[in-house]
Amino acid sequence: MKNLNFDYNSNFSIDDLSLKIEENSIYALTGNNGSGKTTLLRLLVGLLKPKSGTIRIFNEILTRDRNQLWKLRQKIGFLFQNPDDQLFAPTIREDIGFGARNLGLEEPEVNKRVEWALEAVNLTQYGKNSPYDLSWGQKKRAALAGLLVMKPKLLILDEPFANLDYKSIYNHLQIFKTLKKEQKMTILFTTHNLFFIENWADKMLVLNDGKAIFEGIPKDGLNHPKIKQLLGSYSELLTLINQK
Numbered sequence: 001m002k003n004l005n006f007d008y009n010s011n012f013s014i015d016d017l018s019l020k021i022e023e024n025s026i027y028a029l030t031g032n033n034g035s036g037k038t039t040l041l042r043l044l045v046g047l048l049k050p051k052s053g054t055i056r057i058f059n060e061i062l063t064r065d066r067n068q069l070w071k072l073r074q075k076i077g078f079l080f081q082n083p084d085d086q087l088f089a090p091t092i093r094e095d096i097g098f099g100a101r102n103l104g105l106e107e108p109e110v111n112k113r114v115e116w117a118l119e120a121v122n123l124t125q126y127g128k129n130s131p132y133d134l135s136w137g138q139k140k141r142a143a144l145a146g147l148l149v150m151k152p153k154l155l156i157l158d159e160p161f162a163n164l165d166y167k168s169i170y171n172h173l174q175i176f177k178t179l180k181k182e183q184k185m186t187i188l189f190t191t192h193n194l195f196f197i198e199n200w201a202d203k204m205l206v207l208n209d210g211k212a213i214f215e216g217i218p219k220d221g222l223n224h225p226k227i228k229q230l231l232g233s234y235s236e237l238l239t240l241i242n243q244k
Contacts, residue, residue, distance in 0.1 A: 004053035006043060014039060014210045017053070021203075024180065026187045028197040028218065031207035032230065037190045040207070041156055044188075045076055058153065074103065077147030081159040083139035084131075092134070092142050093118070093127040100149040110149075117145035121175055137168030141175070148179075155179070157189035161196060173200070194231065198222055206230065 001020075007013035014036055021027045029037050042048040044055065046062055046069045055062040058075060062068070080086055089095035096117050100110040118124045121141035131139060140160070147155070155176075161169050179185045191197060197204050197218045204221050206214040208230055214221045221227050 001044075002054050002056070004043065004055065005051045006039065006048065007051060008039075012036070012039070012210060014043070014050075017210075017212050019205055019212065019215055021186060021188060023186055024184050025202045026176075026180065026189070026200060028201035028204040029188065029190045029207070030192065030194075030197060030204060030231065034209075035207040036210040037207060038158070039210070041078075041158065041188075041190070045073065045078060045156070074150055075153045076156060077144075077150060077152035077154070078156045079140075079144055079147060079158060079160060081162055083136070083143040086143040086146060087131040087139060089131075091128055091130060092123065092145075095131065095142065096127075096145045096149055099146055103150065113149040113151075117148040120148055120179070121145045122171065135168075137164050137171070140164070140168075140172070144175070151183075152185065154186045154188065157187065159191055160189055161191065161193065194222060 002018050004014055004017040012034075017040070029040065031037055039048065043050055044057070046064050049064055057072060060068070060072070062072070087095050089098060093114055097110050097114045100113045105113070114127075115124075118127055121144055123138065123141055123145060126134065126138065126142070131142060134142060157176075160172060160176075164172065176187060180187060189196075189201075201218050203216060204214070204218045205212055206221060206227055213230070214224060214227055222231075
């Protein structure tokens with residue numbers, strides 16, 4: 001993204017935003033509620049049109065042409081925070097296969113991809129189950145599998161660890177680690193959790209009221225006084241908890 005500008009009827013704006021996400025890296029997007037994280041993601045996948053500036057993705061300038069968007073979105077997997085917004089078919093296997101069939105693939109290739117996706121998210125034994133039979137963590141993995149059958153180059157994860165217990169978080173991290181290593185996927189994720197930024201991301205962008213106030217290595221950003229003032233810190237949170 002280069003010198004990107006966007007506004008919602010003057011109520012909110014993205015102002016002169018530039019960033020670069022390296023291939024096969026993990027990039028964290030953070031900021032307080034209303035800072036512009038979701039707007040930025042929608043601009044990235046062409047759901048919103050910038051007022052000015054350019055977005056170049058996979059070495060191609062985003063024009064929002066319908067044919068271009070169709071081709072680009074085949075390379076991008078967008079995992080919603082709530083898996084119930086993505087799961088819709090009677091069984092997990094049918095749900096996962098929908099995207100592959102939508103590409104016009106032959107049924108043997110669809111089945112091959114579905115099996116691979118189920119295995120990649122450790123849900124092979126749940127293929128015939130209804131989404132309603134799964135736990136929250138399993139639903140999130142099933143939704144992820146529905147993206148993986150498309151063989152995306154970029155995974156966009158909206159609060160991927162929200163509402164997960166420790167074991168589920170660990171399982172998800174292992175899955176993402178494997179995808180990055182074996183499939184060379186680039187991962188962009190949003191989060192309010194500074195732990196994941198510090199220990200998982202290669203780079204981070206901090207937004208505030210639609211403006212980038214820091215982009216760089218997480219260690220540098222999280223130790224910057226301005227960022228600490230905006231996002232807080234674990235030590236401050238623990239102090240508040242102990243006071244209560």
